[in-house]
Amino acid sequence: MQTNLPSRDLVLIGAGHTNMHVARMWRMRPISDVRLTIISPFSRATYSGMLPGTLAGLYEPHEMEIDLYRFGASCGARIIIEEVTGFDPDAKQIHFADRPSLRYDIASIGIGSVPNTSHVLADNAAALSIKPMATFLNRLNNQLQRLQAGRSGDDPLSICVIGAGAAGVEVTLCLQTYIASRSHVARFCLVDSGEEILKGYLPNTRQLARRELERREVAVHSGRRVSESLGSELALDDGTKLPADVVITATSATPPQVLEQFQLPRCEDGFLAVRPTLQSTENDDVFVVGDTASFVDNPVPKAGVYAVRQGPVLWQNIQRRLQRQTLRPFQPQRGFLSLLATGDGKAIGQYRGRSFHNRLAWKWKDYIDRKFMRMYQDYRPMAMQQPAANSPEPPAMRCRGCGGKVGGNVLSAALERLQIPSSEFVRQGLDHPDDAALLNPQAAPVEVVSVDFFQAFMDDPYLVGRVAALNALSDIWAMGGTPRGAMAMVTIPAGKPPQQVDALTQLLAGGLREFSAVDVALLGGHTTEGDELMVGYTVLGDLGGNEPLTKAGLTPGERLILTKPLGSGVLLAGHAQALCRGEWIDEMLAGMLRANHAAVGIARKFQATAVTDVTGFGLAGHLLEMLDASGVGAELSLAALPQLSGFEELSSQGVRSSLDPANRLSEDQIKVETPKLRALAGYQALFDPQTSGGILMGIPAAVAQDCLTDLADAGFKSASVVGTVTTKSGILTVCQ
Numbered sequence: 001m002q003t004n005l006p007s008r009d010l011v012l013i014g015a016g017h018t019n020m021h022v023a024r025m026w027r028m029r030p031i032s033d034v035r036l037t038i039i040s041p042f043s044r045a046t047y048s049g050m051l052p053g054t055l056a057g058l059y060e061p062h063e064m065e066i067d068l069y070r071f072g073a074s075c076g077a078r079i080i081i082e083e084v085t086g087f088d089p090d091a092k093q094i095h096f097a098d099r100p101s102l103r104y105d106i107a108s109i110g111i112g113s114v115p116n117t118s119h120v121l122a123d124n125a126a127a128l129s130i131k132p133m134a135t136f137l138n139r140l141n142n143q144l145q146r147l148q149a150g151r152s153g154d155d156p157l158s159i160c161v162i163g164a165g166a167a168g169v170e171v172t173l174c175l176q177t178y179i180a181s182r183s184h185v186a187r188f189c190l191v192d193s194g195e196e197i198l199k200g201y202l203p204n205t206r207q208l209a210r211r212e213l214e215r216r217e218v219a220v221h222s223g224r225r226v227s228e229s230l231g232s233e234l235a236l237d238d239g240t241k242l243p244a245d246v247v248i249t250a251t252s253a254t255p256p257q258v259l260e261q262f263q264l265p266r267c268e269d270g271f272l273a274v275r276p277t278l279q280s281t282e283n284d285d286v287f288v289v290g291d292t293a294s295f296v297d298n299p300v301p302k303a304g305v306y307a308v309r310q311g312p313v314l315w316q317n318i319q320r321r322l323q324r325q326t327l328r329p330f331q332p333q334r335g336f337l338s339l340l341a342t343g344d345g346k347a348i349g350q351y352r353g354r355s356f357h358n359r360l361a362w363k364w365k366d367y368i369d370r371k372f373m374r375m376y377q378d379y380r381p382m383a384m385q386q387p388a389a390n391s392p393e394p395p396a397m398r399c400r401g402c403g404g405k406v407g408g409n410v411l412s413a414a415l416e417r418l419q420i421p422s423s424e425f426v427r428q429g430l431d432h433p434d435d436a437a438l439l440n441p442q443a444a445p446v447e448v449v450s451v452d453f454f455q456a457f458m459d460d461p462y463l464v465g466r467v468a469a470l471n472a473l474s475d476i477w478a479m480g481g482t483p484r485g486a487m488a489m490v491t492i493p494a495g496k497p498p499q500q501v502d503a504l505t506q507l508l509a510g511g512l513r514e515f516s517a518v519d520v521a522l523l524g525g526h527t528t529e530g531d532e533l534m535v536g537y538t539v540l541g542d543l544g545g546n547e548p549l550t551k552a553g554l555t556p557g558e559r560l561i562l563t564k565p566l567g568s569g570v571l572l573a574g575h576a577q578a579l580c581r582g583e584w585i586d587e588m589l590a591g592m593l594r595a596n597h598a599a600v601g602i603a604r605k606f607q608a609t610a611v612t613d614v615t616g617f618g619l620a621g622h623l624l625e626m627l628d629a630s631g632v633g634a635e636l637s638l639a640a641l642p643q644l645s646g647f648e649e650l651s652s653q654g655v656r657s658s659l660d661p662a663n664r665l666s667e668d669q670i671k672v673e674t675p676k677l678r679a680l681a682g683y684q685a686l687f688d689p690q691t692s693g694g695i696l697m698g699i700p701a702a703v704a705q706d707c708l709t710d711l712a713d714a715g716f717k718s719a720s721v722v723g724t725v726t727t728k729s730g731i732l733t734v735c736q
């Protein structure tokens, strides 16, 4: 994906309003010799300004989202979908729960804020926080579905929104439309500890909002706190009891708890302390923006408008910091236009001392929000322009002596950062590195060996390392073996030692995570420099006294079962062109990260006669190998082939993997029932190369359904009977 590792890392933590401005500018003018990484817990970033409108059904959910994978692919930014759990500015490290820390040169922290959730609601199953906003609609829908089960249509739901600031008022009014659109009947109430709703707003604006809430029969309880949560009832501090099937917290913004693990100075309000330049008060290379920032000298309200206005200052100041120039201060505006959707095609607004509630205000809000989002939803790949910052010296020409091996210091630094568990299988391994690893044949004889190697298919080396390990292990599992040890082969792009150490550490840590989960020892390996990040493993295993599960052995009448959906080749090709939606990538990665050993265990249980894993040659290629080895034929049903979401759409746009033409060379061995089947997506899926694909097995017909049930219980929900073994030796027939 790149030919040189840039020498500096700019990392944006959180894909909120300010950080995404930097990403957008990067798209137009990337900074030379700097890598941009965006970290977010979700593959889609939600724009809060449009959530109320989405609740009211005025927008489709995708209209309020930025698809980070597509955005990253369009601008060459590395996307890491993970939650940050800590931050160490001295070591310049960003921490995560489940993966190695990531180093940065410049970081910008913008992880937003969370509603102030009372401990009273901590154990209340009915309580739904408005954050994380990315999951709010799903959480709300799940809860409504649960509540509706066993309830009669005219039995009203009681919905209580806690917090009557702008977000609480908007959500209450727009939620009414949402609930009505789902044919639910509901009573609403709005509770706030302040004496007035919409604190900080003009009296006339408050008046307009009160009037609208009254008109919609929303019971407003101002100056009241929730004191107790009693099942599906809330008690307020004046003794009032409120029925509450759903409790939505949209209270004032408080710091996310994780900020306690950020070793940076904080203000009294718990948010990170910043200077006017948006830098942390004690660290020049750390910027803090949006709701997460607390200006020591001049606090501003927690509102998206401030976060948005900080974007251009952040972008300039990051470039200035990289060039060691003087930074410019952020000057917050005094007042701003405020528009609150009421969900009925109108909005309440205030501007320059005037308050209004009308359709024009909604049109205005809609125009502003759509215009804003259009800037972030343009995923067309950008032709790389001239870098913005001064170009550094070109990297010195590197000789490729000794096969371009990376420096020993890079390797040892990476290995030091990893925890490599000991294993009975290893007599001497990476604990005392020598010319070769020594094995312990008493622990397990080496009876089965396989190697697999591929180019990094995404920019996150940890993720690639995990998938590479599972992909390599799968060959041993597909033979019916138990993997015991693995040797790594890695190619990393040239670069400065810190960047190389980081890439290698992330890559190997990903592999180690999967190896450790199945007690496989990392024995050693070989690392070279090359143009692209590549990784593979040789895996050694034993058969544990069992017969191997080969490709030969299929008998006519058996059912062919495939355990994972097809389509990763096309999706990855689509991703390279910024065409692949975030939710499709999420689903594809979840499939790739599902280890195949449970499926092979089930194959053995149901007396599978032949087993293989579907990888680079695609389903057709691997099945033809099985048919040749078994001396039989097969009939495949295209309609039964499980496909990844997005495969059909991308396929119909002509997106193909670069391996597709080679895989189609097997087409002359395929008999198609009618020629029009060749136009179907299922037919294209036959030739799509898979990465960490599923297991294909021949199972006696009588137990095929039971086998599918076991596979679904083991997490292979898409496992399907895709065809039948026939007597027509070597012929693969494809039908509807």
Ligand SMILES: Cc1cc2nc3c(=O)[nH]c(=O)nc-3n(C[C@H](O)[C@H](O)[C@H](O)COP(=O)(O)OP(=O)(O)OC[C@H]3O[C@@H](n4cnc5c(N)ncnc54)[C@H](O)[C@@H]3O)c2cc1C
Binding pocket: 013, 014, 015, 016, 017, 018, 019, 039, 040, 041, 042, 045, 046, 048, 049, 051, 052, 082, 083, 084, 085, 110, 111, 112, 113, 130, 132, 134, 166, 167, 170, 171, 250, 256, 258, 289, 290, 291, 292, 302, 303, 304, 305, 306, 307, 339
């Ligand atoms: C319903 C609602 C409507 C609103 N409407 C408006 C409005 O119309 N106008 C207005 O000015 N303000 C509005 N606000 C307030 C506005 O949402 C915030 O002020 C604004 O989002 C702050 O921007 P931000 O970039 O700081 O944070 P956010 O936009 O919240 O972005 C934070 C990002 O950080 C990510 N993140 C969180 N934790 C982690 C972690 N541990 N590791 C990595 N990433 C993490 C999140 O997933 C998110 O992508 C509204 C708020 C709500 C709740």
